[in-house]
Each structure stands twice: as structure tokens, then as C-alpha cells.
Amino acid sequence: MITRRRNLVITVIIATLFYLYLLYFSHLGEHIKKDLFTSKLVDNIDKDNGLMDQYEKMPDEKYDNSAEVSIEKQKGILNPEDYCDDEPMVYAHISVKDNSKEVLKGKKFNCSTIEYLKKFKLTKEYKIKQKIKPKFPENAVFVIAADTGYYPPSRAVIATIQKHFGNKNKIILYDLGGIKENQDMMKEIKEICNLEFRVFNFSHLPGDVTGKKIFAWKVFIIAEVFMEYETFFYLDSSIYFETNNFGLFFDMIHNGSLAPFQMSGWTGHSLRHATNNGMYDFIPLDPEVTKRYWMMEANMMFFHRHEETRQIIKWSVLCAVTRNCIEPPGSSLGCPSEREDSPLARCHRQDQSAYNILLVNLEYKLNNQGKKVILHMDKNHPKNTKQRHSTRRGQMTSEKIAHCSKS
Ligand SMILES: *[C@@H]1O[C@H](CO)[C@@H](O)[C@H](O)[C@H]1NC(C)=O
Ligand SMILES: *[C@@H]1O[C@H](CO)[C@@H](O)[C@H](O)[C@H]1NC(C)=O
Ligand SMILES: *[C@@H]1O[C@H](CO)[C@@H](O)[C@H](O)[C@H]1NC(C)=O
Numbered sequence: 184m185i186t187r188r189r190n191l192v193i194t195v196i197i198a199t200l201f202y203l204y205l206l207y208f209s210h211l212g213e214h215i216k217k218d219l220f221t222s223k224l225v226d227n228i229d230k231d232n233g234l235m236d237q238y239e240k241m242p243d244e245k246y247d248n249s250a251e252v253s254i255e256k257q258k259g260i261l262n263p264e265d266y267c268d269d270e271p272m273v274y275a276h277i278s279v280k281d282n283s284k285e286v287l288k289g290k291k292f293n294c295s296t297i298e299y300l301k302k303f304k305l306t307k308e309y310k311i312k313q314k315i316k317p318k319f320p321e322n323a324v325f326v327i328a329a330d331t332g333y334y335p336p337s338r339a340v341i342a343t344i345q346k347h348f349g350n351k352n353k354i355i356l357y358d359l360g361g362i363k364e365n366q367d368m369m370k371e372i373k374e375i376c377n378l379e380f381r382v383f384n385f386s387h388l389p390g391d392v393t394g395k396k397i398f399a400w401k402v403f404i405i406a407e408v409f410m411e412y413e414t415f416f417y418l419d420s421s422i423y424f425e426t427n428n429f430g431l432f433f434d435m436i437h438n439g440s441l442a443p444f445q446m447s448g449w450t451g452h453s454l455r456h457a458t459n460n461g462m463y464d465f466i467p468l469d470p471e472v473t474k475r476y477w478m479m480e481a482n483m484m485f486f487h488r489h490e491e492t493r494q495i496i497k498w499s500v501l502c503a504v505t506r507n508c509i510e511p512p513g514s515s516l517g518c519p520s521e522r523e524d525s526p527l528a529r530c531h532r533q534d535q536s537a538y539n540i541l542l543v544n545l546e547y548k549l550n551n552q553g554k555k556v557i558l559h560m561d562k563n564h565p566k567n568t569k570q571r572h573s574t575r576r577g578q579m580t581s582e583k584i585a586h587c588s589k590s
Pocket of ligand 3: 431434435438440
């Protein structure tokens, strides 16, 4: 009798303890889950270099993996000897005609030039995985470069930015020579709102591409700013804004109807007219690009952070540090005007030639993948539907551009 009662009491105690145990650990379980979740999030932030923030704010964005897929596809195209340190050093492009594909591959860039890709964070470790929604105009940075001779027209560019965008956007002015030593210029520069002054160090370029007319400096400036900012405009000293109405471009970049790298006006001649054939040895042009396909001006270009943009900047940097690519032997800057029967490759436009080939190849590639991007030459490209800026070489202004005195 006593034993049975004792057994019952023990059973009740054990059952109660077991119940309390379950109750306690189920709560604890939630804490453990929460902690795991938090630390995972922290891990991701580290891996994403702080860009996780933007990704988090856009839960509805679909991950755009098109650029990545094309790199995967390239793996089958490139051979082991086309890589240096696991990094592709051969530019490859697939041209599509009717249903057949042709693989075009450039000459391999010297393995020693990978140093520049590392410097500008353009190697494959820096693949851009997020789709980042452009914030225009608030996030746009304006980049200008000038030496003392081009300072007066650069002042006019700053005046036109201030007129249409106000003082809120950051302006970066690169000194290509002599400005830092000029007290009058520096006095004004220090009082321009939101302006960051940087001196371009030409000795960072390989010795055979330091000439200003080789324009490797411009490619380096763009690569440097791309490391730091999501959306920026590169502006030559000839650019005159007529409006700030570029939002449409960024909406269209975001919805995939425009490539994330855009050039501005038409040069008045074709890409093939003003490109030395030697450049195609490194960066082959899609043969389906029509004979008289426009060459666009490189005097205003804008870049939005995207994997395809990283690719364009990567190949432009490799070309810029390779004299035979950026300026092959026999290049002449002066272009005779082009007629229907003009021979091809009459002159050469260095950086402008390289950016044009990379851009049109990208647009053809995206269209071949069924993405339907609008080409720069299409009637409905936003650059062709409204005049937003003009080119005024040697422009000047008497307007006061320094009104943020910090002293
Ligand atoms: C590659 O670059 C290195 C270092 O600048 C140079 O010594 C070598 O000759 C180059 N190779 C070729 C094939 O140009
Ligand atoms: C420019 O770069 C070179 C090589 O890195 C360096 O030795 C030199 O000090 C730099 N010049 C300036 C003014 O920073
Ligand atoms: C992209 O946006 C533009 C401008 O808002 C619009 O005209 C176009 O139809 C959109 N295209 C797609 C594919 O959504």
C-alpha cells in the first residue's frame, strides 16, 4: 500500500519536473534561435562589405544573376591558360547570328597587370551580387578632371551643376596638373560647396601610358570613384547641363531597359571610323554591330553600381594599362569627317573607343539573352528623345561658384 502511494508521488514529481523542463527549454530554444539568427546576420554584413544594408531595405528586389550566369558560361569558353591567379585575363564575347553563336576572344592581358585589378577592387572577389536601386539625384556624384588650362571651362561645369542640382551633390575635382600650386584657383576651390579636391598621381600609371592624350588617367579616375560611390557622372570640361532631368535613365537602368553604364551624345561618326583595329585584338567588337553604328562621346558618362559595370571597368582598366590596347601603333587622334564610302579605322579615340566597344557588346549581349535593352542608337533611347545637355568646348562663366566659405 505504502509502496504504491510512494510510487504515485514519485511519478507525479517526475512528470511535473519533466513538464517544467519542457516549458523552460522551449523558451530557451527561442532564445537560441534568435541568437543564431542575429549572429548570422552579422556574418552576412561582414561578407558584404557593408552593402548588406541596402540589400536589407529591398526585400522585394529579385536578385539579378544575369552577369553571374554569363561569367559561369564563360568558364566553358576560357581555357586554363586564359587566367592569371584564377582571374580571367582574356576578354570574351559571344556573338549571335540567326541561331548560331560565335565566340570571340581577345589577346590575353599580361598577368602583371592584375595588380591594377587588385588596386581598384575589380577582381572576381568583388563581384557585385546585389541589385542596387539607384537613388537619383540624391546619390549622384559628379567627377571632373582638369589641369590649369582646363580650369576655366571646369568652373563652368561646376556652375551648371549648381544651377540644376543645387549644392547637395558631391563634386570631386581631380587636378591633372598645376591647380594645387595655383593659389587663386585653390582659394576658390576651397569655398565651393561639397567639393572634394584630389590630385591625380600620374606615376601610378605604367610609364608608357602617362601621356594626357592617351587618357589612361580618365580610366583610372573612373575606376577609383567606382570603388567608392554607387552612382556617378564623369564630366569633361565641355559639359553644359540644360536640366537635372536624368531620372528616367535611372528608372530604366533599374527596370533593366537600359544598361547600367551610359554614354552621352553622338560624336557624328561611327565607332569603327574612329577605332584603331589593334584595339579589337584585345577587345573584339561584336561583328553584328552595324558598320555605321554610332560612336558615343565619352565626355559625359554615368555609371551605376552593377556587376556588368564592374566588368566594363575591369576590362577598360586592363586596356588602359596596355599601350597596344589603349593606343595601338599608328593611332591618330585627328578624325577626317566620315562619308558613306569612308574607309574604316581612320583615327583613334583611346578611352572613348574602349568604352564604346565594351558598351555596345554589353547591349548586344543583354539583347541576345532576351533582356531587351534599348541601344544608344535607338530612337526611343532617352538620350534621343530629349536634349538634356550640350557640349560647349572652351566654355567660360563669370558666375560665382564659391559660396560655401568655410573660413
Ligand atoms: C609582362 O609584363 C612584364 C612586367 O612588366 C614584362 O617583363 C613582360 O615582358 C611582359 N610580357 C609580355 C608578353 O609582354
Ligand atoms: C605619387 O606616387 C608615387 C608612386 O606611388 C609616390 O612615390 C609619390 O610620392 C606620389 N606623389 C605624390 C605627390 O603623392
Ligand atoms: C521601364 O521604365 C520606363 C520608364 O518608367 C518605362 O517606360 C518602361 O516601360 C519600363 N520597362 C519595363 C520593361 O518595365
